[in-house]
Amino acid sequence: MSEKPGKGQTKVEPCEVKRKNAVHIFPEWCKGCGICVAFCPKQVLTMGDDQKAHVTFPEKCIECALCARRCPEFAVFVSDGKLKDSKNGGEK
Amino acid sequence: MPARLPYAYRYLRAKKKFPHVWCPGCGIGIVMGSIIRAIDSLKWELDDILMVSGIGCTSRMPVYVDFNTLHTTHGRALAFGTGAKMANENLKVLAVMGDGDSMAIGGNHIIHAARRNMDITAIIVNNNNYGMTGGQFSPTTPQGARTATTPYGMIEPDFDVCKLTEAAGANFVARGSVYHVTELDGLIRQGLDGSGFRVVEILSPCPTNFGRANRQGDAVKMMEILRDNTVNRAQAAKLPEDKLQGKIVRGVFADKKGMGYIERYHGLVDRIAAEVKK
Amino acid sequence: MSGVPWGETRLIQGNEAVALGALAAGIDFFAGYPITPSTEVAEILAREMPITGKKWIQMEDEIASISAIIGGSLAGGRSMTATSGPGFSLMQEGLGYACMTEVPLVLVNVMRGGPSTGLPTQVSQGDVMQARWGTHGDHPAIVLAPADVEECFRLTIRAFNLAESFRTPVILMPDEVIGHMREKLTFPKEGDICVTPPSAPDVPIEWYEHYHSSATGVSPMAHFGSGYRFHVTGLTHDTHGFPTRKVDEVVAKMNRLKQKITRRLDVLEDNMLHNVEDSRVVVFCYGSVYRSALAAQHILAKKRKKIGIFRPVTLWPFPDRTVKEKLDGKDVILVPELNQGQIIHEVERLTSDSVRVVPLHRYDGYEITPEQIVAAVQEVM
Numbered sequence: 013m014s015e016k017p018g019k020g021q022t023k024v025e026p027c028e029v030k031r032k033n034a035v036h037i038f039p040e041w042c043k044g045c046g047i048c049v050a051f052c053p054k055q056v057l058t059m060g061d062d063q064k065a066h067v068t069f070p071e072k073c074i075e076c077a078l079c080a081r082r083c084p085e086f087a088v089f090v091s092d093g094k095l096k097d098s099k100n101g102g103e104k
Numbered sequence: 105m106p107a108r109l110p111y112a113y114r115y116l117r118a119k120k121k122f123p124h125v126w127c128p129g130c131g132i133g134i135v136m137g138s139i140i141r142a143i144d145s146l147k148w149e150l151d152d153i154l155m156v157s158g159i160g161c162t163s164r165m166p167v168y169v170d171f172n173t174l175h176t177t178h179g180r181a182l183a184f185g186t187g188a189k190m191a192n193e194n195l196k197v198l199a200v201m202g203d204g205d206s207m208a209i210g211g212n213h214i215i216h217a218a219r220r221n222m223d224i225t226a227i228i229v230n231n232n233n234y235g236m237t238g239g240q241f242s243p244t245t246p247q248g249a250r251t252a253t254t255p256y257g258m259i260e261p262d263f264d265v266c267k268l269t270e271a272a273g274a275n276f277v278a279r280g281s282v283y284h285v286t287e288l289d290g291l292i293r294q295g296l297d298g299s300g301f302r303v304v305e306i307l308s309p310c311p312t313n314f315g316r317a318n319r320q321g322d323a324v325k326m327m328e329i330l331r332d333n334t335v336n337r338a339q340a341a342k343l344p345e346d347k348l349q350g351k352i353v354r355g356v357f358a359d360k361k362g363m364g365y366i367e368r369y370h371g372l373v374d375r376i377a378a379e380v381k382k
Numbered sequence: 383m384s385g386v387p388w389g390e391t392r393l394i395q396g397n398e399a400v401a402l403g404a405l406a407a408g409i410d411f412f413a414g415y416p417i418t419p420s421t422e423v424a425e426i427l428a429r430e431m432p433i434t435g436k437k438w439i440q441m442e443d444e445i446a447s448i449s450a451i452i453g454g455s456l457a458g459g460r461s462m463t464a465t466s467g468p469g470f471s472l473m474q475e476g477l478g479y480a481c482m483t484e485v486p487l488v489l490v491n492v493m494r495g496g497p498s499t500g501l502p503t504q505v506s507q508g509d510v511m512q513a514r515w516g517t518h519g520d521h522p523a524i525v526l527a528p529a530d531v532e533e534c535f536r537l538t539i540r541a542f543n544l545a546e547s548f549r550t551p552v553i554l555m556p557d558e559v560i561g562h563m564r565e566k567l568t569f570p571k572e573g574d575i576c577v578t579p580p581s582a583p584d585v586p587i588e589w590y591e592h593y594h595s596s597a598t599g600v601s602p603m604a605h606f607g608s609g610y611r612f613h614v615t616g617l618t619h620d621t622h623g624f625p626t627r628k629v630d631e632v633v634a635k636m637n638r639l640k641q642k643i644t645r646r647l648d649v650l651e652d653n654m655l656h657n658v659e660d661s662r663v664v665v666f667c668y669g670s671v672y673r674s675a676l677a678a679q680h681i682l683a684k685k686r687k688k689i690g691i692f693r694p695v696t697l698w699p700f701p702d703r704t705v706k707e708k709l710d711g712k713d714v715i716l717v718p719e720l721n722q723g724q725i726i727h728e729v730e731r732l733t734s735d736s737v738r739v740v741p742l743h744r745y746d747g748y749e750i751t752p753e754q755i756v757a758a759v760q761e762v763m
Contacts (some may be wrong), residue, residue: 023342039369040123041122041123043127043129044110044128045128045129045311045322045323045324046139046322046323046324047129047323047324047327049243049282050324050327051324051327078285078286079284081138081141081289082134082282082283082285082287082327083132083133083134083135083137083138084129084130084132084133084282085122085123085124085133086112086116086122086133086136086138087123095120095278098167117613121624150611151607151608151609152607154457154606154607156453161730166615167613167624167625169616170611172520172606172610172611172612173612173613173614173616174453174456174606174615174618175613175615175617176452176453176479176611176616177447177449177475177476177479177613177616180445180446180449180476183441183445183446183447183449183450183453184450184452184453185453186413186439186441186446186450187411187413187451187452187453187454187455187457187461187501188454188456188457188606189453190413190437190439190450190454190457190458190459191411191437191453191454191455191458191459191460191461191603192457192459192606192607194607195457195606195607201430201704212442212446213442213446214445216441216442216454224396231534233572251759263565268583300720308533313478362595371435372432373432373435377433380433
């Protein structure tokens with residue numbers, strides 16, 4: 013049911029299974045640069061039509077927090093805000 | 105906004121200042137986050153920190169953070185910081201500057217701060233142009249690149265910030281990139297925690313000016329360039345000469361424990377006192 | 383000799399007296415760059431300050447020097463630098479920054495022949511207008527012009543006090559003759575001088591505004607590392623120090639900067655008048671020329687010719703009201719200056735057409751002599 017996320021695609025319908033929501037995006041501060049979406053190793057995030065990043069597949073999130081570290085706007089936070097060390101990388 | 109406030113808010117000045125002034129996709133915000141994480145891990149007191157800057161996009165950083173902050177004149181951050189450190193040794197001084205601010209108009213001050221091994225950390229965000237004024241060339245603009253004042257391509261050779269500051273005498277010299285952000289957290293932490301003159305050069309995209317003038321695409325594409333065109337020291341050691349061509353090396357280039365200026369000055373005062381006693 | 387020779391009498395050079403005045407005022411930090419004819423100030427403090435653990439540094443150029451003392455002042459140290467013409471020109475941007483950000487500091491400019499490299503070892507009074515308007519934009523200026531060695535000592539202390547009370551840079555500007563002359567100076571006793579204590583905020587941290595609009599226009603200032611965290615920028619800013627472009631905030635700041643000075647002329651004005659009331663001819667002069675004028679007055683008195691002398695000690699803000707009051711209505715005002723005419727324009731501005739303002743300019747690197755003043759007076763009498 014889940015489609016591959018891409019830039020400009022609308023948000024996917026929420027599914028029945030309870031999702032852990034580790035990543036939070038603060039839309040007022042997001043400037044739609046696309047960095048978090050492009051470099052998430054698990055493709056958890058998508059860019060909405062509103063030019064804001066959205067957490068579309070939170071169940072895939074491994075809490076590497078690269079999205080939060082790479083967001084220039086302080087618009088992305090992981091879990092309770094404490095950034096965990098990168099687990100599976102994402103950086104080369 | 106999440107119900108439990110993230111740690112970063114403790115370090116940010118006031119919500120009404122955000123979203124900040126930098127363009128979408130600009131890497132300076134990433135550097136600011138990295139600095140905050142480094143300071144958080146070092147458990148520094150906010151009252152002890154002085155962030156000083158010159159003029160330019162990078163130099164707009166101090167207003168956003170809840171430290172003692174000093175936004176000075178173009179190129180002179182290190183001179184102001186030197187004075188502040190001398191008058192109040194307890195201050196932990198970090199200077200945030202761009203490539204133009206630190207290496208062109210500020211060139212004289214950086215080489216002397218390095219020579220003296222003044223106890224300041226210089227965070228130099230290098231986006232290869234003068235962003236704030238519309239993208240004119242800087243001493244780190246690569247040859248051939250187009251900028252607002254090199255419409256036919258840059259003809260001047262450029263500086264290697266790390267080689268220059270290391271040669272001038274800095275205790276710690278490192279280069280990172282805003283793409284390699286976990287590595288950057290570590291480099292900045294290393295650069296903050298120490299004495300003498302410490303330099304962390306950080307490669308960062310300027311999608312609005314440099315990126316657009318040189319058809320490098322959007323912020324994501326420019327981050328990919330940082331990912332693909334830089335290597336860390338271990339990788340560089342393994343690459344053959346021809347593969348290393350055109351790649352920029354990241355990592356720590358100098359990590360000495362030379363005597364910082366403040367310690368040197370104390371030595372002078374002690375020596376004079378001892379002679380007077382004789 | 384080390385430290386201020388309190389209560390003693392010594393033969394002292396002007397520049398040396400400036401350095402000792404700084405020590406007397408409790409200088410914490412000096413950053414400078416050598417330039418004739420001011421270098422003695424830096425050299426003497428280089429010897430004295432480390433003895434008591436105070437900080438002294440020779441920076442790589444004058445721009446670094448002014449920048450460093452601003453940083454030092456913000457971090458809580460009483461700070462000073464010393465320079466001459468070419469260095470003073472380099473410091474203008476920094477000076478403007480200190481005016482805008484209301485940072486106290488003392489800048490000693492020992493005037494030499496200009497423009498440009500000029501006459502490095504010789505006297506002039508060529509920086510008078512630059513001291514007022516050298517840096518861009520509307521800004522306040524406080525400039526003091528000593529005319530003897532005792533004033534080099536005392537006015538340096540006054541400069542630190544004014545800088546602290548007005549939260550602004552103060553320029554102490556002897557000309558080269560005053561900087562290099564040697565005179566007998568009897569130092570006061572240590573308890574007999576008045577040093578303004580450092581500014582400190584009088585409100586809790588949460589209420590602190592770095593540029594509060596107080597009754598005097600000057601708000602108490604916290605320092606970096608004191609627990610009060612604040613932002614300092616050269617961009618036009620609001621009462622908290624954050625950049626603003628809002629019209630009401632910009633105008634409020636600009637007005638307060640100006641009125642800080644214009645409303646306290648009672649404290650800032652400092653003039654010496656000799657026989658001005660009874661004389662039809664008055665010599666308007668400052669710095670070393672004042673010494674020649676005093677001698678000329680003496681020579682003329684012997685010839686039964688009476689002249690008055692009006693000498694501003696504070697050059698800027700210019701004593702508009704006193705000049706108008708005391709000098710408008712005189713027959714002749716002779717204005718001898720070691721330049722091509724700078725302060726003379728202020729005198730002309732404030733006196734009506736019936737008053738004859740006569741210049742006496744010398745700009746060959748040598749002093750205006752008492753005989754030159756006598757001759758000029760005799761010509762107009």
